[in-house]
Amino acid sequence: MEPPAGAAYTDTPAADLALQVRSLYRYYQTGTTVVRALDGVSFDVKVGEFCAIVGTSGSGKSTLLNQLAGLEPATAGIVRVFNRDIAALNERELVEFRLQNIGFIFQSFNLIKSLTALENVCLPLVFKGVNPSLRKKAATVLLQQLGLQNHAGHLPTQLSGGQQQRLGIARALIANPRIIYADEPTGNLDSKSAQETLKLLKKIAAAGNKTIIMVTHDEHLAQYADRIFKISDGKLVAVSRGTISDNVNKQ
Numbered sequence: 001m002e003p004p005a006g007a008a009y010t011d012t013p014a015a016d017l018a019l020q021v022r023s024l025y026r027y028y029q030t031g032t033t034v035v036r037a038l039d040g041v042s043f044d045v046k047v048g049e050f051c052a053i054v055g056t057s058g059s060g061k062s063t064l065l066n067q068l069a070g071l072e073p074a075t076a077g078i079v080r081v082f083n084r085d086i087a088a089l090n091e092r093e094l095v096e097f098r099l100q101n102i103g104f105i106f107q108s109f110n111l112i113k114s115l116t117a118l119e120n121v122c123l124p125l126v127f128k129g130v131n132p133s134l135r136k137k138a139a140t141v142l143l144q145q146l147g148l149q150n151h152a153g154h155l156p157t158q159l160s161g162g163q164q165q166r167l168g169i170a171r172a173l174i175a176n177p178r179i180i181y182a183d184e185p186t187g188n189l190d191s192k193s194a195q196e197t198l199k200l201l202k203k204i205a206a207a208g209n210k211t212i213i214m215v216t217h218d219e220h221l222a223q224y225a226d227r228i229f230k231i232s233d234g235k236l237v238a239v240s241r242g243t244i245s246d247n248v249n250k251q
């Protein structure tokens with residue numbers, strides 16, 4: 001039976017969950033002040049779900065994404081990514097776990113300006129030790145899939161914002177991660193490119209059984225997601241279903 005739209009937990013077996021977050025707290029101490037950036041957050045995300053985390057500035061969205069990636073220790077609570085308690089991993093194991101499982105998409109694209117589009121997309125495979133001809137082959141296929149085949153030799157500055165973000169998405173996909181974290185992926189895009197980026201993310205989640213977690217302050221763009229988690233003052237205050245369900249696979 002489908003869980004109700006507002007459910008943060010599902011009755012899904014743990015093996016089918018991408019994320020299990022339980023009573024997660026992250027406090028920051030600045031002088032004598034304690035900031036409760038995350039104040040007891042709990043939710044599940046199923047494998048293949050596209051989820052948006054929304055909230056106003058300072059609500060705790062980036063802190064939550066950092067926690068889900070194991071980039072900072074929690075004050076208390078549990079984060080399991082594909083059933084691995086990431087607090088139990090040491091720094092070296094965390095780096096390896098991220099390399100094997102997580103792709104990142106950034107607001108400012110984080111492309112290397114001196115490298116061509118093809119070389120930028122290849123980078124995660126360089127870190128994985130894949131040989132140059134296989135890297136080039138995989139990157140060429142992805143550039144083709146994302147409609148960037150005519151830009152392989154271009155530098156990022158020779159591409160539009162939308163094209164740069166597609167490049168960022170190709171780079172996030174090339175190592176075949178099981179989950180993708182996107183932090184304000186449309187923050188630097190015009191509204192048309194933003195919508196195209198969201199359609200692309202929706203299509204990736206639907207087609208490849210990839211889980212996507214996207215942080216955005218844009219409540220309209222969040223409607224492309226399967227579920228939307230609303231954060232306020234470090235608390236999960238609402239869970240809803242995205243209302244934009246146009247069949248992106250047909251495009």
Ligand SMILES: Nc1ncnc2c1ncn2[C@@H]1O[C@H](COP(=O)(O)OP(=O)(O)OP(=O)(O)O)[C@@H](O)[C@H]1O
Binds near residue numbers: 028035036061
């Ligand atoms: N390293 C830090 N040290 C102290 N306080 C921090 C730190 N990082 C975040 N905070 C505080 O924690 C709260 C949540 O910040 P966070 O960056 O997660 O919010 P956000 O929702 O991502 O905001 P924005 O949309 O503006 O990026 C804020 O009050 C912020 O000032």
